[in-house]
Amino acid sequence: MNRNHPLLPVAEEAATTAARWLDRKGRRLSARRYKASGEEVTDADVGVQTLVTEFLRARTPDIPLVGEESVQEGEAGTDGRVPSRCWLLDPIDGTMNFTRGAPFYSVSLALVEDGTPVLGVINAPALKRHWTTSGPCAQDGTPSDVGHLPNAVVGVTGTSSGDPGTTHAFLGRLHTDAYRVRMQGAMSMDLVGVAEGWLDACVCLGPQPWDVAAGIALVASRGGTVLGADGDAFTWNSPLLVAGPRELARELIDHWTATDATT
Numbered sequence: 001m002n003r004n005h006p007l008l009p010v011a012e013e014a015a016t017t018a019a020r021w022l023d024r025k026g027r028r029l030s031a032r033r034y035k036a037s038g039e040e041v042t043d044a045d046v047g048v049q050t051l052v053t054e055f056l057r058a059r060t061p062d063i064p065l066v067g068e069e070s071v072q073e074g075e076a077g078t079d080g081r082v083p084s085r086c087w088l089l090d091p092i093d094g095t096m097n098f099t100r101g102a103p104f105y106s107v108s109l110a111l112v113e114d115g116t117p118v119l120g121v122i123n124a125p126a127l128k129r130h131w132t133t134s135g136p137c138a139q140d141g142t143p144s145d146v147g148h149l150p151n152a153v154v155g156v157t158g159t160s161s162g163d164p165g166t167t168h169a170f171l172g173r174l175h176t177d178a179y180r181v182r183m184q185g186a187m188s189m190d191l192v193g194v195a196e197g198w199l200d201a202c203v204c205l206g207p208q209p210w211d212v213a214a215g216i217a218l219v220a221s222r223g224g225t226v227l228g229a230d231g232d233a234f235t236w237n238s239p240l241l242v243a244g245p246r247e248l249a250r251e252l253i254d255h256w257t258a259t260d261a262t263t
Helices: 008-029 043-059 095-099 164-177 187-196 209-221 246-262
Strands: 065-067 086-093 106-113 116-124 129-132 153-157 180-182 201-205 225-228 240-244
Touching: 008 043, 008 086, 008 106, 008 116, 008 129, 043 065, 043 086, 043 106, 065 209, 086 095, 086 187, 086 209, 106 187, 106 209, 116 187, 116 209, 129 187, 153 164, 153 187, 164 180, 164 246, 187 201, 187 209, 187 240, 201 246, 209 225, 209 240, 225 246, 240 246
Parallel strands: 065 086, 153 180, 153 201
Antiparallel strands: 086 106, 106 116, 116 129, 201 240, 225 240
16 A cells, blocks of 8 residues: 555545535535435535546546446446546445434545555545545544454444345344444445444445445555455455454454355
């Protein structure tokens, strides 16, 4: 992970500009409507997407941007069709939180090179916090070294994804075996939690590339492990992402595999 990537200042400025716009104008644009997939979307999501797209097009015209509000279902995501070099943007990760006035949402922006997120910026305007792969700020925490589930606080996001039987069985087993389970409703913020140590690990169910790219880069920059459902390094077509200390991440993958096999 190159913490001094030359495009990191561009990404930071783009995300900060978008977060400030969202903080000023977002509440007036927070009325929710629904996509064909059933997910919520607002005019604020579209506004942030437009703002960041125009900003990056002016500064990095040779790098395409893939964002949640600019793709149709099937164009990019679980089938893995993401350009080898691109910007990945979730204009508001945690839209459901945003529309209800909850503070756990963010502008999440990453740069992907050779299929790997190499830098990430996550800006949470309601919390007045931001995180980047340039290194931890003075107020940031440090990643957990908890190695086993009985001592672990685990974040889970995306519980409406995938097979309901497997998801419910996995959650039931996790509530039994983990110290605590937290559901915050934003994958980027769960990955921030792993990078900062207020979550020992997180599980993202049905992650789309824009949901997790910046968080993957952030966790990697702090030395954490990010795995897919097969127990290897996470790839875009994986139905599951697990992040945390390596031993704990593998234990969570084992739990998922065992649950999937019995449902």
